[in-house]
Amino acid sequence: MSHLILIADIGGTSSRLALVGVDGVPSDIQIHRNDSFAGFESMIEADLAARDPAAAHAVRGAVLAIAGPVDIEEVRLTNRDWAFTRPELSARFGWDRLAVLNDFEALAHGVPALGADDVVTINPGHAAPDAPCLACGPGTGFGTAALVRVPGHATVVKGEGGHVRLGAVNVQEARLLAHLSRAFGGTVSVENVLSGSGLARVHQVFSGDRLESHAVIAAAEAGDEEALESCHIFLRVFGRIAGDLALLFDARGGVFLAGGVSAGLVPLFAGSPFMEAFLEHPPFDERLAATPVSVITHPTPGLFGAGQVGAGLARDGLARDGLARNGLA
Structure with missing residues (x-):
């Protein structure tokens, strides 16, 4: 001692x-x-x-x-x-x-010590030995950090991925961003959508209902079609941004989705557009398909x-x- x-x-x-x-x-x-x-x-x-x-x-x-x-x-x-x-x-x-x-810098330091019981696999992939790992996810904001292995040790590179400007890739997202652009005075950042409050905003834009993020997720799990659609819109944006960041950090060692919102969405990943959006990054679709993707469920x-x-x-x-x-x- x-x-x-x-x-x-x-x-x-x-x-x-x-x-x-x-x-x-x-x-x-x-x-x-x-x-x-x-x-x-x-x-x-x-x-x-x-x-x-x-x-x-x-x-x-x-x-x-x-x-x-x-x-x-x-x-x-x-x-x-x-x-x-x-x-x-x-x-x-x-x-x-x-x-x-x-907080995400600390989380990334713990990624190598996570066990099979600490994560839920979204895409098994094949982790490349000694390749970087990415930790990212929505919470109060959107956190980003990468664990980069160098000879003899590993270091963590933190970032402010939540403050990157967000673009739209379809009509649905364009409608969402137009609404948020008016609400935020022009610029829409990643965490305006990918956060706990962001999921609530998505649901309000497309359903008109004001619900907290946990209530949106619960309603989606219970079969509410509007709530499920809101979660799918959220997960599509999440998948695309996670794919962007995986390429940015060359995270062939694995992508680890973190935060309470990610953990809450675990039952909804299957059948959602998350992986489709994650992979839509030509010409690197195959590289991303080989990248393991997991949700961290470890309590701390x-x-x-x-x-x-x-x-x-x-x-x-x-x-x-x-x-x-x-x-x-």
Whole structure:
């Protein structure tokens, strides 16, 4: 227990925190409602105070996965007025190692450790050894990250795929984009459609009904034709964008669809136009047909990925201590 890392998957409404060592396996996962705390520091303080004192004392660093931009000096949580700087947070808790990751960046780090029970296969394909893997999907917005393998290790390239401009490829999509263009003042981005609120917008445009995304999915599963059509329109756009991104990142190692909306749509992928749209990228149809596509159903993939990064920090800490004991640090 000499080196533990606190890992956290911090969402807009709730957060999951756990401890991890060199094995990368999260232990003692605690779930906190964000409304109970004034900010990051108070939540972390309460979490550590509730843990075994010996374990809390052994925490030497942290990995925080956050829904929002992280490559700035002051990190802010999207949809909540929480902010911190790395130096201030590290000093407050006495950490000598702190990694702050975008939520999809963390998720992509965990992709290699996902097992067969953690995913639902949409297209089995044939994964190319050592090829990049793509993680993408709708949630509050549309997240994108790729795991790229290089000799000796893997690195994650994060992106802002949700803010790419969205185009239409058929009359139905043109109608949707015309409506959204008026609503958003001109520019329509990917996440205006591919997000939880985006599915609700699609359904409202084509049915006139205002429903939350989970209600649209439930109605579609129950046989409501309008809701099913809305989900199929959504899945067609999703398939096309996933195919675009798979080609952009050369993701022959696999495409992993993530987020609560993707998981909720699992029963509707079969018979939907998702794969047809995914493959419609001539002249690379055959390459995409060979690309495995799965939906992540692991309950805490962001925390799982943060654990993989945390394991590296724990190993670095042990190595540093070893050098110090031998007078080499």
